[in-house]
Amino acid sequence: MRKLLLVISAVAVLAVPAAYAHVSPTQSSAAAGSTAIIGFTIGHGCEGSPTRQVTIQIPAGVTSAKPQPKPGWRITIRRGKLPEPVKDFAGNTVTVGVLEVTWTGGPLADAYFDTFYLRLGMPAKAGKTLYFKTVQRCVKGVERWIQIPVKGQGEPDAPAPAVTVTKATGGHG
Numbered sequence: 001m002r003k004l005l006l007v008i009s010a011v012a013v014l015a016v017p018a019a020y021a022h023v024s025p026t027q028s029s030a031a032a033g034s035t036a037i038i039g040f041t042i043g044h045g046c047e048g049s050p051t052r053q054v055t056i057q058i059p060a061g062v063t064s065a066k067p068q069p070k071p072g073w074r075i076t077i078r079r080g081k082l083p084e085p086v087k088d089f090a091g092n093t094v095t096v097g098v099l100e101v102t103w104t105g106g107p108l109a110d111a112y113f114d115t116f117y118l119r120l121g122m123p124a125k126a127g128k129t130l131y132f133k134t135v136q137r138c139v140k141g142v143e144r145w146i147q148i149p150v151k152g153q154g155e156p157d158a159p160a161p162a163v164t165v166t167k168a169t170g171g172h173g
Helices: 002-019
Strands: 029-031 033-044 051-057 064-067 075-085 092-109 116-120 130-131 134-138 144-145 164-167
Touching: 002 051, 002 164, 029 033, 033 051, 051 116
Parallel strands: 029 164
Antiparallel strands: 033 116, 051 092, 051 134, 064 116, 075 092, 130 164, 134 144
16 A cells, blocks of 8 residues: 555656646636636746746737736737737727737746736637747746647647637626
């Protein structure tokens, strides 16, 4: 019995780093047509090097994106023509919006984690999974969390954080 517990403990310890090796969204889903506040957690640096910049691309279909300021970090917002027009909450067609948000500063030591928040206007239709490609630049090195899973191929090595748009539950998010 003791040997079994040791084996289970060893497997659990080995599994933990993989689970925390990705950029993780604070929620895996958000209601269609809602405004969702979603954080993207950076769990480590780049092979021990502190994080100094986090850039998150805003996927097609998101109607708005507004970053939360963080003490010690400067925010840069890149706006431009959206990949596809979207309807805002008032029913207006929007063709220009936020394409990516970058936080620069810190640095965030490898021994710590932090979460970078966005207030997002979710697409009006449910059923789509949104991938927020994220680039983490460190004092030495870079991690690109930009891979989108392909059905039947398992999880990629550096997956982009994903949020699924679910059916609206009524009311205005």
